[in-house]
Amino acid sequence: MHTANRYLFLLTTFSFLLIACASDDDDTVEGTQNEIVPSNLIIDINIAGQGVLYPNGDGSGNVNITASATNASSYIFEFDENVSIENTTGIASYQYTAIGKNSYTVTVTALSETGNSVSHFRQITVYKGDSNEAGPGTQLIWSDEFDSPGAPDTSKWTYDLGDGCPNVCNWGNGEAQYYTDRTENVEVKDGILRITAKRENYQGYDFTSTRLKTQGKFSFTYGRIEVRAKLPSGIGTWPAIWMLGDNITTVGWPACGEIDIMEHVGKNLGSVQSAMHTPSSHGATVNHGSTFISDTTTAFHVYTMEWSPEKIEFFVDDHSFYTYNPNVKTTSTWPYTGNQFIILNIAMGGVLGGPIENSFQESSMEVDYVRVYQ
Numbered sequence: 001m002h003t004a005n006r007y008l009f010l011l012t013t014f015s016f017l018l019i020a021c022a023s024d025d026d027d028t029v030e031g032t033q034n035e036i037v038p039s040n041l042i043i044d045i046n047i048a049g050q051g052v053l054y055p056n057g058d059g060s061g062n063v064n065i066t067a068s069a070t071n072a073s074s075y076i077f078e079f080d081e082n083v084s085i086e087n088t089t090g091i092a093s094y095q096y097t098a099i100g101k102n103s104y105t106v107t108v109t110a111l112s113e114t115g116n117s118v119s120h121f122r123q124i125t126v127y128k129g130d131s132n133e134a135g136p137g138t139q140l141i142w143s144d145e146f147d148s149p150g151a152p153d154t155s156k157w158t159y160d161l162g163d164g165c166p167n168v169c170n171w172g173n174g175e176a177q178y179y180t181d182r183t184e185n186v187e188v189k190d191g192i193l194r195i196t197a198k199r200e201n202y203q204g205y206d207f208t209s210t211r212l213k214t215q216g217k218f219s220f221t222y223g224r225i226e227v228r229a230k231l232p233s234g235i236g237t238w239p240a241i242w243m244l245g246d247n248i249t250t251v252g253w254p255a256c257g258e259i260d261i262m263e264h265v266g267k268n269l270g271s272v273q274s275a276m277h278t279p280s281s282h283g284a285t286v287n288h289g290s291t292f293i294s295d296t297t298t299a300f301h302v303y304t305m306e307w308s309p310e311k312i313e314f315f316v317d318d319h320s321f322y323t324y325n326p327n328v329k330t331t332s333t334w335p336y337t338g339n340q341f342i343i344l345n346i347a348m349g350g351v352l353g354g355p356i357e358n359s360f361q362e363s364s365m366e367v368d369y370v371r372v373y374q
Contacts, residue, residue, distance in 0.1 A: 036112040041069040041120050043108050059129035061096040069110035069118065078107040101127045142218050143371040146193045152186060152212060160211040160345075162203075175238075176349035176356060178205035186210035193367040197237060197346040199360055207356070211345035219246050219339035223374035224306045225261065227344075232363035233297040236356025237266040238347040239365045241303055243340040254282035257335035259312065262303040267354050270294050274305070274314035276324045280332040289314065289322025300368055312336065342370065 044066045049058020057063075067075050067090040077085040077092040081104075085092045096104065104126060109119040144156050159181045164171040177197060179185075185208050186195050197209040227241050240263045245256030258277035265271075275288035293301060293316055304315040311325035326333040346365050349356050 034114075035116060036071050036114045037116045038069045038072040038110040038112045038118045041067065041072075041108065041110050041118050043067050043106075043120055043122055045106060045122055045124055047124065047126055056101055056125050056127035059127055061126055061128035063094055063096070063106075063124065063126060065092045065094070065106065065108065066090060067092075067108045067110065071112050072110035073113045074111045076109040076111070078109070080104040080106075096126050096128055099128055101125060139374055141220065141223070141372050141374050143369060144193075145191070145369050146188045146367065147191055149189050150187070151181070151183065152188055152193060156217055157212050157214060158217060160213060160343075163205065170350070171347065173347065173350040173352065175347045175353070176205065176236075177207040177209040177347060178203045179211045179345075180208050181210065182208075184208070186212060191368070193344075194364045195239075195344060195346050195367070196362055196364040197232060197348055198362040207348040209346045209348060211343065213341060213343045215244075215246075215341045217341075218372075219341040220372055220374070221337070221339050222307050222309065223372055224304060225342070226369075226371045226373075227261065227303045228300050228368040229262075229303060230298070230300045230366040231264050231296045232346055232365050233266060233269070234357065234360040234363045235266040236349050236353050236360055237264075237363055238350060238353035239264055240343070240345055240347070242343050243305075244343065245335060246339040246341060253277075254279055255331070255335060257340070258282070259305060259307070259336070259340060260288075261305045261314065262316075263352070264296055265353050266357075270296055272296060272303075272316060274322050276312070278333055278335055287324055291316055291319065291321035300366070307336065309337075342372075344370075 046064045047057040048060050048062035048064070050056070065077055067077070072090070074086060074088045075090045077094070079094055081096065081098070083094065085094070096102065102125070103123060105121050105123050107119060107121040109117050111117045144153060159179065161179050161181065163169060163178055180202070184196065184198065195210045195212065197207060199207055202208045229241065231239050241261045243259040243261065244253070248256035254277045260273070260275040260277070263273045263275065270292050271290055272293055273288055273290040275285050277283070277285050278287070281287050302317050304318070306313045306315070311323055313320055313323045315321065344365070344367060347353055
């Protein structure tokens, strides 16, 4: 090869290699990265205590938010009170501070590793009570904590006594007990109300017990009642936590309406029932529901009823198991527009309790508290 041509060839080859190496180095330093875009953003907002009775929450102002999105690596939660929370979990909690019922916009943004984002917003209305006021559903309007030993507080409780005769003998259910107000059958001790059903010969009956009630002392319309109780054992026992309308003395039963918050019979141990008795269905009513609690007679549970103009719902330990909500509300299906009073009792036998076992001697329903909220 001619010397000049060889020199030109070598120079061209060296320049190509130099450019190629430089190009390889640039790729290594700068690189390339695909854009990642989040999608399918889902937001779930829970206002603390929100329900039929309290659609804007329990007055605490607390909200809990959960967000999820495809290809998201982090989330930003923005609230109207100039507060934002950023995290990688997609879970955030916040307490609004403005007093009263206020509307807010919550904005949630999902971000990817490459900085791309997608945002959605939700509008919510939250109730916040002030420091001197309990929010809806947390305002205690009546209670008995059973802290004073002896007989139940006479400013809160009275009794049904005897066998119901001559008006409604055996209380209309063929019950076998005679109700008394004696300490043998009802007593407050160590912070617990005890209603005791006993086998004994008394006033011509083989069993005694107590039926305690707030009639003429306290009644209410709409709200929530909670009773923490441990139930008696023994085949033939029939404990109940229930309510009747104040107007029973004028319109009678079932026109007054009956709300059975809790019924339990010893022959069906663990089966807790709630029922509604109205002019449209009473006695062997079709309006009832039940749940199973394995330790009803050995442990305390909270029996709850929530009552609104729309429905009545029943719970055990905050587990909802039955709701009464007729499509058409008339005096026949819905006599629940006025005050009702509270009843606590143990019946023996009768149409629901059934035959009483020969070995039964006595057993108690223990009540830790009764609380009513509005």
